[in-house]
Amino acid sequence: MNKDDTPSTPPPDEPAIDTTNITTGVPGFDDILGGGLVEGGLYLIEGMAGAGKTILSSQIGFHRVAQGDMVLYVTLIAESHTKLLSHLKRLSFYDADAISDRMLFVSGYHELMRDGLSGFLALIAQTIKMNRPRFMVIDGFRSAREFSSTELELSQFIHELSAFVTAARCTTLILAPLSGNEPHPEHTLVDGLVELNRYSTGMRRAREIEVHKLRARDHLLGKHFIKITDNGIVTFPRLEARPSLFEGAPDLKSRLGFGMPEFDMMTGGGVVKGSTTTLIGPSGVGKTLLGLKFLEAGLERGEKCVYFGFYESPERLVAKAESVSIRLEEAVRDGRLTIQWQPAVELAIDELAAELMAVLERTNASRLVVDGIEGFHDSANRVERFGLFLNALSHRLRQSGVTTILTEELPLYTDAIPGVALRASAMTENIVLLRYVESNSGLYRMLSVVKQRESAHDSAIRRFIIDERGLHVTEGFIGATGLLSGRSSIGPSLSVSDAGART
Numbered sequence: 001m002n003k004d005d006t007p008s009t010p011p012p013d014e015p016a017i018d019t020t021n022i023t024t025g026v027p028g029f030d031d032i033l034g035g036g037l038v039e040g041g042l043y044l045i046e047g048m049a050g051a052g053k054t055i056l057s058s059q060i061g062f063h064r065v066a067q068g069d070m071v072l073y074v075t076l077i078a079e080s081h082t083k084l085l086s087h088l089k090r091l092s093f094y095d096a097d098a099i100s101d102r103m104l105f106v107s108g109y110h111e112l113m114r115d116g117l118s119g120f121l122a123l124i125a126q127t128i129k130m131n132r133p134r135f136m137v138i139d140g141f142r143s144a145r146e147f148s149s150t151e152l153e154l155s156q157f158i159h160e161l162s163a164f165v166t167a168a169r170c171t172t173l174i175l176a177p178l179s180g181n182e183p184h185p186e187h188t189l190v191d192g193l194v195e196l197n198r199y200s201t202g203m204r205r206a207r208e209i210e211v212h213k214l215r216a217r218d219h220l221l222g223k224h225f226i227k228i229t230d231n232g233i234v235t236f237p238r239l240e241a242r243p244s245l246f247e248g249a250p251d252l253k254s255r256l257g258f259g260m261p262e263f264d265m266m267t268g269g270g271v272v273k274g275s276t277t278t279l280i281g282p283s284g285v286g287k288t289l290l291g292l293k294f295l296e297a298g299l300e301r302g303e304k305c306v307y308f309g310f311y312e313s314p315e316r317l318v319a320k321a322e323s324v325s326i327r328l329e330e331a332v333r334d335g336r337l338t339i340q341w342q343p344a345v346e347l348a349i350d351e352l353a354a355e356l357m358a359v360l361e362r363t364n365a366s367r368l369v370v371d372g373i374e375g376f377h378d379s380a381n382r383v384e385r386f387g388l389f390l391n392a393l394s395h396r397l398r399q400s401g402v403t404t405i406l407t408e409e410l411p412l413y414t415d416a417i418p419g420v421a422l423r424a425s426a427m428t429e430n431i432v433l434l435r436y437v438e439s440n441s442g443l444y445r446m447l448s449v450v451k452q453r454e455s456a457h458d459s460a461i462r463r464f465i466i467d468e469r470g471l472h473v474t475e476g477f478i479g480a481t482g483l484l485s486g487r488s489s490i491g492p493s494l495s496v497s498d499a500g501a502r503t
Contacts, residue, residue, distance in 0.1 A: 022135070022171045025063025025093075026056065028235035028354075031242075032209070032224055034217035037192070039134075040166040041215070042158075044141075044174045044186055047196030052207060052226065052233055053175045056196070057137045058088050059232040060173070064135040065098040072133035072170075073105045074124065076112055076140035081105040092231045104131055109143070116147055117157040124161065128168050136165065141176035145184070155185040162189060191215045196226070201381045204346055209235055225350045225381075236350035240385065240392040256367065256403050258290070259297030262473035266449050266458040271430055275454065276394050276404045278373075281434030285445055286466050287407040288312075290434070291369035292321045292328065293471050294405050298367040299331045306365040307339045308356055310375035314339040325470040338363050347379040349386075353393055360402055368397065369405045391427050410435075429453040434464060447473060 020039040023030055030036045037043060047053045061071045075081065084105075088094045099105075106127055111119040128136070148154035165172045174190070178197065187193055193213040199206050208223040220241045227234050255270035264270050271277050279287040288309075295305040307317070314332065317339060321328045331337035340359050342352065352375070360368065370376075373390070380386050397404045406428065431451040436443045447464035449457045463474040 023063070023067070024060045025066070026059055026233055026235060028224075028237050029056075029209075029233075031237050032211060032220045032235060033214060034219040036217075037171050038216050039171055040169045041191035042162040042165055042172050042174070042189075043192040043194065044176060044190045045194045045196065046176050046178050048178045048198065051178075051196035051198060052228055053196055054084070054139060055088075055091065055228060056233050057139065057173050057175055059091070059093050061103060061135060061137055062093045062095055062098060065095065065102040069102070069134040070131055071098075071103045072127060072131060072136040073103065074127075074136065074138045075105070075107050076109055076120070076138065076143040081107070090230070104133070108138075109140075112143055112147055117144060117153060120144065121157060121160060121164075125164060128164070128170060132168075133170050136170050136172040137175065138172065139175045141174045141186075145176070151185050155189060158186045158189040162191070187213075192217075197223075199223075199381055204381065206348060206381050225348045227348070227351065236348065236354050238350060238385075238389075239353050239396065240388040242392070256294075257297055258294045259300065260293060260471055260473060262462075262475070263447070266460070266462070266473070267430070267452060268455045268457055271403060271452075272454045273403055274398055274401050275430060276397060276406065276428040277430035277432060278406045278408055278428045279432045279434065280408045280410055282410045282412040282436065285434040285436060286464060286471070287434060288317075288371050289321070289324060289326065289466060289471060290432075291371060291405045291407055292317075292326050295337060295367055295369055296321075296326050296328060299328075299336055303336075303367055304363050304365040305331070305337045305367040305369075306359055306363055307337065307369050307371065308342070308359065309340070309369075309371035310342050311372055313341055317341075324466055324468060335363075338365070342375065347375075349376050349380040349389060352376055352379055353389070356393075357396065357400075360397075360400060366402060367405075368402045369407070371407050373406050373408050394427050412436075 021035050022037040022039050022041075024033070024036060045053050045057065058073075061073060065071050073081075075084070085094075085099065089096075104127075106123070108120045108123050111123045115122070124136075124138075127133075144157065145154065148157065161172070174186070176186075178195065179187075190213075192211065192215065195210045195212060197208050197210070199208050207226045207228065209226045210223045211219045211221075220237055222238060222241055224238055224241070225236045227236070254273035255268070256273055257264040257267075257270035279290055281287050292307070295307060298305045309317070312320070318328050318332060328337055332339060338359060340355070342355075356370070359365075376389070376393075377383070377386050380389065394404075429451075430449070430453065433448050433450045435446050437446050438444075445464040445466065446461050448461045449459060465472040465474060
């Protein structure tokens with residue numbers, strides 16, 4: 001580098017660096033970063049081809065333009081800027097007016113080939129002095145690595161670039177291919193290191209982002225799910241990675257009932273407001289209907305309610321409820337009840353959680369039914385984190401003051417409770433067990449309150465009847481019978497009055 005080209009001193013009349021927040025405008029990313037980037041910082045974004053590096057940096061760039069900044073986009077690849085912009089035009093954040101006004105595209109490819117790293121740095125210094133950008137992207141840093149004759153030369157380049165952009169208060173992103181476990185000198189010299197990658201499980205593939213290093217920021221550790229949409233990149237911070245806020249003591253006197261006098265008596269007047277209850281049982285035993293009955297009781301009290309499910313469309317759900325005298329149709333029409341249906345497609349557990357929390361915030365709901373916690377479990381690319389995720393989700397719902405009902409499936413032909421159910425049950429205040437029993441070649445529904453953390457409860461096993469008049473819990477117990485287990489069971493005969501309660 002020629003002496004005259006060396007950016008050894010800050011541009012004139014620029015104030016000293018501080019830790020001013022530079023927001024990215026990428027949904028969820030600022031949360032992962034601990035608030036945003038630091039003004040004047042130098043950040044390295046690494047990722048394999050197709051991971052989303054160019055989209056991420058461009059999305060941040062257009063956001064900074066919208067905030068009034070001049071943005072400089074420098075490329076070190078042979079690809080033309082026209083081709084780059086033609087790809088970005090498909091995304092909603094693209095702003096054609098910004099290209100000609102506040103966003104400047106410069107190619108450093110020829111300077112790098114002709115004069116090496118010193119010539120490229122001189123180009124950056126000259127362009128920054130002329131245009132005073134506050135945000136810069138250097139795309140194609142692999143070329144800079146290849147043109148450095150030694151690691152010392154590359155380290156000197158990074159050091160001088162960092163010093164100059166800091167003095168110029170120009171927050172800068174460097175885009176480079178994924179280096180894996182191989183160390184590079186720039187890793188220690190930059191202010192932040194962000195990795196974009198893809199993760200496979202079976203036939204599914206998902207994109208992830210991880211902040212390995214970030215100076216002056218308390219960022220969220222670990223990997224987080226990201227998704228490329230028509231609006232650009234959306235990031236979903238892991239729920240269990242977020243700081244845990246203090247939960248206030250529950251108000252044990254505030255109870256919410258199911259609108260079923262016999263069942264509410266079993267729970268001591270209802271479940272505690274803000275608590276979480278798990279309804280566990282095999283398919284068809286009545287978990288969904290019991291949850292809908294809880295929502296109907298809330299609607300009658302003037303509360304806003306949300307149903308979040310995976311298996312039944314809103315139309316089928318409302319019709320199913322109406323067939324047993326649970327009236328929901330009017331509440332759906334006037335917005336008091338929101339039915340959020342997540343069809344059985346490839347979903348991500350963090351995306352589902354974000355959608356759920358957004359619905360609750362938008363509706364200001366006080367009652368929630370999550371029908372099929374297995375939907376979250378099956379959406380976890382990394383199943384081993386499900387227990388921590390569920391704990392964090394329950395904690396977040398309690399913080400929101402939402403009284404929640406979770407339904408969870410048990411196998412139909414076994415007495416064993418699967419591990420997923422055990423984990424969920426341990427994290428909720430209340431557990432209601434619904435089972436079938438066999439007697440005289442007939443099946444009968446039974447219900448019992450297995451756990452109620454905040455208060456005493458009636459632990460008796462009672463009949464649970466579903467008919468066109470609604471849901472009912474009877475006082476009588478049908479006697480010693482066998483749980484549905486796939487083997488024969490001999491029990492006492494039922495009385496004639498019990499015949500109408502068969503499934």
